[in-house]
Amino acid sequence: xxxxxxFTALCLAATAATAQAEDPNLARNLAATCANCHGTNGKSVxxxxxxxxxxxxxxxxxxxxxxxxxxxxxxxxMHQIVKGYTDEQMALITTYFAAQK
Amino acid sequence: MIFNRRNFLxxxxxxxxxxxxxxxxxxxxANGHVVIVGGGFGGATxxxxxxxxxxxxxxxxxxxxxxxxxxxxxxxxVVSGDKTLADITIGYEGLKKWGVRVIQxxxxxxxxxxxxxxxxxxxxxxxxxxxxxxxxxFMFETLPGLNNADAQSKILHAWKAGSQTVxxxxxxxxxxxxxxxxxxxxxxxxxxxxxxxxxxxxIAGYFKAKKPKSKVLILDANEDVVSKKGLFMKxxxxxxxxxxxxxxxxxxxxxxxxxxxxxLEFDKVKVDVLNVVPPQRAGNIAAQSGLKLINNRWVDIDxxxxxxxxxxxxxxxxxxxxxxxxMPKSGHMANQHxxxxxxxxxxxxxxxxxxxxxxxxxxxYSFVDSRNAIHVASVHSYDAExxxxxxxxxxxxxxxxxxxxxxxxxMGWAKNIWADMLT
Numbered sequence: 001x002x003x004x005x006x007f008t009a010l011c012l013a014a015t016a017a018t019a020q021a022e023d024p025n026l027a028r029n030l031a032a033t034c035a036n037c038h039g040t041n042g043k044s045v046x047x048x049x050x051x052x053x054x055x056x057x058x059x060x061x062x063x064x065x066x067x068x069x070x071x072x073x074x075x076x077x078m079h080q081i082v083k084g085y086t087d088e089q090m091a092l093i094t095t096y097f098a099a100q101k
Numbered sequence: 102m103i104f105n106r107r108n109f110l111x112x113x114x115x116x117x118x119x120x121x122x123x124x125x126x127x128x129x130x131a132n133g134h135v136v137i138v139g140g141g142f143g144g145a146t147x148x149x150x151x152x153x154x155x156x157x158x159x160x161x162x163x164x165x166x167x168x169x170x171x172x173x174x175x176x177x178x179v180v181s182g183d184k185t186l187a188d189i190t191i192g193y194e195g196l197k198k199w200g201v202r203v204i205q206x207x208x209x210x211x212x213x214x215x216x217x218x219x220x221x222x223x224x225x226x227x228x229x230x231x232x233x234x235x236x237x238x239f240m241f242e243t244l245p246g247l248n249n250a251d252a253q254s255k256i257l258h259a260w261k262a263g264s265q266t267v268x269x270x271x272x273x274x275x276x277x278x279x280x281x282x283x284x285x286x287x288x289x290x291x292x293x294x295x296x297x298x299x300x301x302x303x304i305a306g307y308f309k310a311k312k313p314k315s316k317v318l319i320l321d322a323n324e325d326v327v328s329k330k331g332l333f334m335k336x337x338x339x340x341x342x343x344x345x346x347x348x349x350x351x352x353x354x355x356x357x358x359x360x361x362x363x364x365l366e367f368d369k370v371k372v373d374v375l376n377v378v379p380p381q382r383a384g385n386i387a388a389q390s391g392l393k394l395i396n397n398r399w400v401d402i403d404x405x406x407x408x409x410x411x412x413x414x415x416x417x418x419x420x421x422x423x424x425x426x427x428m429p430k431s432g433h434m435a436n437q438h439x440x441x442x443x444x445x446x447x448x449x450x451x452x453x454x455x456x457x458x459x460x461x462x463x464x465x466y467s468f469v470d471s472r473n474a475i476h477v478a479s480v481h482s483y484d485a486e487x488x489x490x491x492x493x494x495x496x497x498x499x500x501x502x503x504x505x506x507x508x509x510x511x512m513g514w515a516k517n518i519w520a521d522m523l524t
Contacts, residue, residue: 023456025444028154032440033462036433036518040153048516049509076500076507077464077478084462084480084496 027092042097054100061094131450132158133229136218138208138386140165143234143418143435145522150443152199162202170523174432175515176262180270181303183471195524211390213412230446234418235384237292243380244356252358260292260378272374278312280373285353285363286321287380292420292430295328297378299467305341306470317345320363322352329467329477329499336469336503383421399423404483404490405455406445407438416442425490428481429463436518437461459483461490466511474508475500
């Protein structure tokens with residue numbers, strides 16, 4: 001139990017810089033809201049026409065999101081969805097997907 | 102046959118933290134036995150994610166009365182003849198690979214104080230957490246003429262995908278050209294708000310191509326089109342003038358099944374194929390187990406965990422719950438409920454509080470003909486003060502116009518959400 005508390009404390013310290021990270025699984029939980037279209041953990045079904053997000057760098061993903069938000073990247077639906085997430089949430093989500101193999 | 106926590110604990114090995122970055126998540130180790138009732142969009146997703154996110158540490162039993170999953174989304178394309186039932190049917194083998202114990206049976210009762218359920222085929226099963234994802238059941242008692250098996254075999258709902266989907270298709274094929282198909286829509290909330298309008302549109306498309314003298318009539322209990330109104334109205338005006346007629350404020354009061362007649366307040370409408378989407382409430386097992394209901398129909402839940410507000414240990418997902426403002430009863434939403442509940446259950450089993458800031462999003466595509474679709478999307482975030490989910494202002498919206506790209510996206514959505522829940 002003591003070890004677990006120590007580990008938890010270390011984790012919290014590691015994520016302290018990231019806002020809203022009260023729950024250590026927040027990034028995982030937020031990224032799961034994308035899975036309906038982009039596949040579990042960002043691995044979309046082959047041939048489904050949906051973009052896989054797993055393993056894409058954080059910078060690249062954040063740029064796409066900025067382009068959807070600004071309207072620079074034309075979209076049918078993504079420009080409406082990205083506006084529902086804060087910058088902090090998008091940072092967590094993109095970090096999570098970038099880390100998926 | 103009794104399953105208990107001790108047996109499962111014995112079988113369990115210590116969960117290990119996975120991956121350097123998210124190893125922290127493994128710091129809270131959940132274990133126990135979660136029983137899930139209903140293998141649709143909510144229950145199947147919860148089953149997979151409980152196994153995946155606990156690294157196999159949590160034992161999961163899924164009880165589902167059907168042998169295979171049949172998707173309601175895309176089923177209107179089976180009604181219109183554009184797809185087959187096989188296209189929307191998927192087995193539960195993928196969940197078994199995740200270590201989910203899948204049992205084809207029905208739950209007949211819940212003892213929430215003892216944390217056990219009773220099965221139709223006999224025996225009890227104990228749980229640490231129970232997840233109910235039973236979908237809807239129909240309030241046939243509100244339509245006396247339809248409240249018997251014989252009438253229900255003639256006047257179909259096809260609002261649970263499966264044999265009725267195929268039977269409705271057959272009725273349309275058998276209908277003579279020059280006939281009329283009518284669909285009745287109950288007052289909201291009901292499962293899949295745009296679904297009836299999509300079905301009417303697709304059938305109008307089928308008539309236009311194959312039975313051009315035939316008509317589609319929408320008898321809507323609501324005062325206006327409930328979902329994607331502008332897009333549906335434009336599609337009907339552009340594609341189906343003279344074929345599709347929309348009548349608002351036309352609540353179904355009863356049915357004369359023998360004569361294919363919809364009985365409204367001031368009118369009786371006799372048609373060739375009558376398709377009644379009956380009024381609905383939470384699936385029986387959720388509605389009749391002492392869980393707190395709202396309007397005597399939908400389960401009241403805590404949005405931080407999807408837990409029943411009056412019965413400890415029971416979480417409810419999907420169409421069976423009383424929805425938050427603007428939240429539709431959709432398969433997509435049920436999948437998202439399942440992930441929220443899964444995260445909360447794993448925290449609770451590990452002795453931690455649920456995530457205080459959950460977020461849900463919804464996407465819903467509808468076909469207006471066999472090649473063109475439209476969508477509505479929304480994002481909902483938890484409001485700690487109001488203790489409910491509120492739509493994020495400025496986010497979400499509907500399509501600009503129907504098009505083929507959205508139809509491709511709709512099929513891509515289906516393939517990915519089916520995989521997200523079942524493989």
